[in-house]
Amino acid sequence: MPNISIENLNIKFGAVTVLDGLNLAIADREFMVLLGPSGCGKSTLLNTVAGLIDANDGRILIDGTDVITLEPKDRGLAMVFQSYALYPQMSVRGNLGFGLKVAGLPKAEIEKRVSDAADLLQIRPLLDRKPGALSGGQRQRVAIGRALVRQTKIFLFDEPLSNLDAQLRAELRLEIKRLHQRLKTTVIYVTHDQIEALTLADRIAVMKDRIIQQLGTPEEIYERPANRFVASFVGSPAMTFLPATLVSSDGRISAKIGEVDVPLENYPFKAPPQDGMQVELGIRPEQSSLGEGPYLAKVEMVEPMGADTLVWSKLGDCSLSTRVGADTKIIPGETVPLGFVTDKISLFSKDTGLRL
Amino acid sequence: MSSLTTSPKRRSDLTIGRIGLYAFLISAALFFLLPLFVMLLTSVKPMEEIRNGNLLAFPNVFTLQPWVKAWTQACTGLKCEGIQVGFWNSWFILIPSVILSIAAGALNGYALSFWKIRGAEILFAILMLGAFVPYQVYIFPLVQITSKLGLFNTLPGIVVVHTIFGLPVMTLLFRNFYVSVPRDLFSAARVDGCGFLRIFWSVMLPMSTPIIVVAAILQTTGIWNDFILGLVFAGRENWPMTVQLNNVINSTQGEREYNVQMAATILTALVPMLVYFLSGRYFVRGIAAGAVKG
Ligand SMILES: Nc1ncnc2c1ncn2[C@@H]1O[C@H](COP(=O)(O)OP(=O)(O)OP(=O)(O)O)[C@@H](O)[C@H]1O
Ligand SMILES: [Mg+2]
Numbered sequence: 001m002p003n004i005s006i007e008n009l010n011i012k013f014g015a016v017t018v019l020d021g022l023n024l025a026i027a028d029r030e031f032m033v034l035l036g037p038s039g040c041g042k043s044t045l046l047n048t049v050a051g052l053i054d055a056n057d058g059r060i061l062i063d064g065t066d067v068i069t070l071e072p073k074d075r076g077l078a079m080v081f082q083s084y085a086l087y088p089q090m091s092v093r094g095n096l097g098f099g100l101k102v103a104g105l106p107k108a109e110i111e112k113r114v115s116d117a118a119d120l121l122q123i124r125p126l127l128d129r130k131p132g133a134l135s136g137g138q139r140q141r142v143a144i145g146r147a148l149v150r151q152t153k154i155f156l157f158d159e160p161l162s163n164l165d166a167q168l169r170a171e172l173r174l175e176i177k178r179l180h181q182r183l184k185t186t187v188i189y190v191t192h193d194q195i196e197a198l199t200l201a202d203r204i205a206v207m208k209d210r211i212i213q214q215l216g217t218p219e220e221i222y223e224r225p226a227n228r229f230v231a232s233f234v235g236s237p238a239m240t241f242l243p244a245t246l247v248s249s250d251g252r253i254s255a256k257i258g259e260v261d262v263p264l265e266n267y268p269f270k271a272p273p274q275d276g277m278q279v280e281l282g283i284r285p286e287q288s289s290l291g292e293g294p295y296l297a298k299v300e301m302v303e304p305m306g307a308d309t310l311v312w313s314k315l316g317d318c319s320l321s322t323r324v325g326a327d328t329k330i331i332p333g334e335t336v337p338l339g340f341v342t343d344k345i346s347l348f349s350k351d352t353g354l355r356l
Numbered sequence: 357m358s359s360l361t362t363s364p365k366r367r368s369d370l371t372i373g374r375i376g377l378y379a380f381l382i383s384a385a386l387f388f389l390l391p392l393f394v395m396l397l398t399s400v401k402p403m404e405e406i407r408n409g410n411l412l413a414f415p416n417v418f419t420l421q422p423w424v425k426a427w428t429q430a431c432t433g434l435k436c437e438g439i440q441v442g443f444w445n446s447w448f449i450l451i452p453s454v455i456l457s458i459a460a461g462a463l464n465g466y467a468l469s470f471w472k473i474r475g476a477e478i479l480f481a482i483l484m485l486g487a488f489v490p491y492q493v494y495i496f497p498l499v500q501i502t503s504k505l506g507l508f509n510t511l512p513g514i515v516v517v518h519t520i521f522g523l524p525v526m527t528l529l530f531r532n533f534y535v536s537v538p539r540d541l542f543s544a545a546r547v548d549g550c551g552f553l554r555i556f557w558s559v560m561l562p563m564s565t566p567i568i569v570v571a572a573i574l575q576t577t578g579i580w581n582d583f584i585l586g587l588v589f590a591g592r593e594n595w596p597m598t599v600q601l602n603n604v605i606n607s608t609q610g611e612r613e614y615n616v617q618m619a620a621t622i623l624t625a626l627v628p629m630l631v632y633f634l635s636g637r638y639f640v641r642g643i644a645a646g647a648v649k650g
Contacts, residue, residue, distance in 0.1 A: 052543045073549035085540035088564035099548035
């Protein structure tokens with residue numbers, strides 16, 4: 001069964017280095033999401049795995065075999081492109097069956113596979129249309145179908161949902177997840193949408209600046225971001241950051257935010273912290289609470305979001321957001337008690353941005 | 357509200373500017389149409405009327421005899437079999453040359469747009485140089501090369517020459533068309549298992565219709581109208597219609613038969629004229645499509 005191992009991959013376009021000594025191992029049947037901002041090299045990495053871009057250095061192993069010199073078709077994978085990339089002159093049926101026809105499969109077999117995929121993706125009524133006569137969501141289904149019919153063990157997705165509207169995106173996201181549970185293939189899925197990443201992935205590789213910033217399960221990435229970038233990139237509404245100074249006296253550690261003193265007894269430090277260190281407290285909206293707690297915050301703004309409500313308040317000079325129940329009565333301008341879930345929050349070094 | 361729903365009002369009043377514009381357009385049209393009109397008139401008059409009459413006068417006696425003579429009996433040198441020999445020769449040259457030059461240009465353009473070829477930039481620069489250097493420069497070397505290859509004065513010879521001379525512009529045309537095709541489409545075909553030629557044949561060519569039409573029009577008119585290459589490379593047996601026409605007009609003994617010459621000239625010009633009339637719209641559309649996308 002296919003596991004993919006990327007070792008020391010180096011890719012340059014002329015003088016620009018896009019990937020630099022990248023390592024990534026993807027387990028059999030794993031749904032791996034590459035998440036990162038635009039231009040960080042996600043597509044480049046995916047295209048290299050597919051064999052569409054030549055690596056300057058490094059190896060890509062599929063099932064232990066180095067595939068770096070193999071043509072895309074010989075790597076046993078199928079790919080879905082961001083721009084759909086359907087053949088405009090062929091019908092949907094032709095699009096689905098083209099790869100099989102090129103591979104020289106018998107007509108009956110092609111017909112059967114196309115028909116199965118069409119049923120699975122509910123595009124049977126569209127089979128005789130040209131791609132130009134389809135909506136965005138239908139085109140993307142056809143593009144997924146074209147990958148499905150090849151019955152490969154590896155699927156590569158390059159931002160397949162980014163051209164769709166929000167509702168369709170949510171719908172197809174679910175469908176892709178269902179497909180993966182059913183087909184149990186190895187998937188590499190590229191996106192810059194953190195919700196897609198969190199909902200779909202077995203593991204997420206967060207990329208920026210030519211390297212992988214953090215590799216972990218969605219929970220790990222969300223709960224314990226490895227650095228300030230990952231913390232700010234993942235999560236919506238976003239994490240708020242409060243600058244603070246670490247104070248350590250008699251073995252008691254706390255963070256001083258202006259006049260406010262936040263004890264950090266139950267924060268799981270990786271290494272013993274230094275007194276006087278400049279840090280940032282990273283607090284997700286659900287990691288603070290209003291109505292009880294040792295501090296006082298002044299409410300600035302209330303954003304109802306349906307299921308819950310986001311409250312922006314000021315603690316000293318810093319603003320932060322807190323998630324509260326939708327039925328909580330809070331009025332801008334009032335002063336309310338505030339508390340932190342100190343074993344859940346994140347602490348980052350001001351200098352390096354790394355998690356403490 | 358109303359300004360949004362009603363179409364802008366048409367201006368019907370004639371301003372000075374408009375009159376000037378029409379005057380210019382009409383005189384330009386006359387300038388180009390008058391000679392054609394005179395030729396048509398002359399070609400259906402008997403000789404005595406031409407000798408005695410006015411250039412612009414309508415014929416008293418209408419005759420198609422000059423057309424028949426031009427087609428079947430006009431002398432093109434020693435033989436007197438009419439311009440029809442050249443007509444068929446032109447087709448024999450035209451068809452393979454158009455097909456070959458378009459095929460070669462399309463393949464070149466495709467390769468240059470999608471495949472990483474070492475030295476592609478230099479290759480393209482040289483080709484473009486070929487498009488802009490006057491082609492007379494190449495005639496003498498090409499004569500030597502074709503005669504070494506035994507192609508001089510043969511039909512395949514002139515076809516090869518036309519293909520070579522068509523290559524720069526055809527390549528440019530197709531390259532500009534293909535660089536506007538999304539690269540993902542090419543990648544998808546590769547993942548689907550296609551090689552160099554299969555992608556070209558099954559994916560790129562089917563979507564190239566507009567640019568093929570433009571290329572076909574350019575090449576058809578260009579090759580049909582060619583004189584010098586046909587004269588030099590085709591050989592006496594294969595001389596195209598343009599060369600034969602020149603012979604008809606130059607090889608007159610005795611009285612100059614203006615009506616036959618005019619008929620022969622119109623016959624020769626007929627093919628490119630038809631191409632323009634039938635394809636004008638396509639042509640503009642194709643050029644525009646290329647311009648917007650590329
Ligand atoms: N053919 C190329 N030549 C030169 N530079 C390139 C080429 N392709 C990509 N790059 C550069 O490599 C970097 C990574 O590009 P890539 O397409 O992999 O980004 P991405 O993470 O997929 O971004 P997006 O989310 O916008 O798709 C970018 O800075 C881009 O400018
Ligand atoms: Mg990309």
